Amino acid sequence: MTGPREEIMQTRRSFSKQTLATAVLAAGSILPARVLAAPAVKTVRLADQPGAEVDYAAVWIAEGLGYFEEEGIKIDRRSYANGPAAMLDFPNQSIDAVMAAIVPFMQFAARGGEFKLIMSLTKYNAPLVGPKKYTSYKELDGKRVGSPGIGTVHDAVLGYVEETQQIRLQHVFAKITDFAVMIEKGEIEAFIGWEPASATTIALNPALHYVAQLPPIPDMESLGLVFQPKIAKDDPDLIVRFVRATLRGVDFIKANSKEKTAELVAKKMNDAKAQPVVVNALGSVKLTDPRLDMPSTRILLKVIAKQGKIPPDLVADVDGWIGKYLDYSFLDRAEASLKKT
Structure with a gap:
């Protein structure tokens, strides 16, 4: 038989155990919620070019499938006439990141611009379109050929062709959206x-075709992703999350047919009927290698040096020069995190 004092002590012990159990259960219900909470949504002001949805398919597919949303990222798309035009705006911090070609990036660097080159997005991406009577660059010797800008990778390809095939082309600069009418x-x-x-222009004019769907440079480096150095310093995790979502888009492209990829890209274009055009366009690009192709990069930068677009001394050591801007640490972290899942 227990006395009053013992009953009080038992009651206190029972109450303490119940309180502790309740606290543990409460903590268990709260802590996982904190761990699983999505990151605060951040907007990335992202520059690209009009009519380039295929070139950046990995990004737009990732957006369409909700991968950026899962990473707490909202894309604010800002389209510029070409890559050089976007880089002109880059120093004033009005955009956070740019998707464009290695040539305008490095021309920007040659003028003293600063950026973090994060990854490659696209190889090739320089189809030559013209009447079906033409089947090669050489047949266009002396002819007027449209170029989307003096600072573009496309104009560098024309320069490479002139140098290696010993021909002369008349470069006519205009917006890519004007070429069909021209x-x-x-x-x-x-x-x-x-x-x-380019594929859209061919679809609208049966008299046209790809004179050369791929550029005459093997595995040619084309488009990449750069971020503001301030973001790389102050919020590196944002870039890792952006890259991780993009890599999931790359994985989708690898795992699915051109038709399925084209279906999602056509949705981004707000034109479901464009799927056959996109399938055709996918033959002009390689979208699944996130690291730069250095042999072709060396060729392109030496070409633009010969064209007088950058000082020749900068290409004496192309790898060393690019190494000042290229930072694969974000890509490495994103790849490592995906392997854990």
Whole structure:
């Protein structure tokens, strides 16, 4: 038989155990919620070019499938006429990141610009479009050929062709969206461009075709992703999350047919009927290698040095020069995190 004092002590012990159990259960219900909470949504002001949805398919597919949303990222798309135009705005911090070609990036660097080169997005991406009577660059010797800008990778390809095939082309600079009309008016004989703008032009004019769907440089480096150095310093995790979502888009492209990839890209274009055009355009690009192809990069930068677009001394050591801007640490972290899942 227990006395009053013992009953009080038992009651206290029972109450303490119940309180502790309740606290543990409460903590158990709260802590997982904190661990699983999505990161605060951040907007990335991302520059690209019009009619380039195929070129950046990995990014737009990742957006369409919700991968950026899962990473707490919202993309604010800002389209510029070409890569050089976007890089002109880059120093004033009005955009956070740019998707464009290695050539305008490095021309920007040659003028003293600063950026973090994060990854490659696209190889090739320089189809030559013209009337079906033309089947090679050489047949266009002396002709007027449309170029989407003096600072673009496409104009560098024309320079490479002139140098290696010993021909001379008349470079006619205009917006890529104007080339279809310019061909019809006879203002140019052909044009070099990106995708799906080039494939769309062919679909609208049966007299046209790919004179050369791929550039004459093996595995040619084309488009990449750069971020503001301030973001790389102050919020590196944002870049890792952006890259991780993009890599999931790359994995989708690897795992699925061109038709399925084209279906999602056509949705980004707000034109479901564009799927066959996108399938055709996918033959102009390689979208699954996130690291730069250095042999072709060396070729392109030496070409633009010969064209007088950058000082020749900068290409004496192309790898060393690019190494000042290229930072694979974000890509490495994103790849490692995906392997754990």
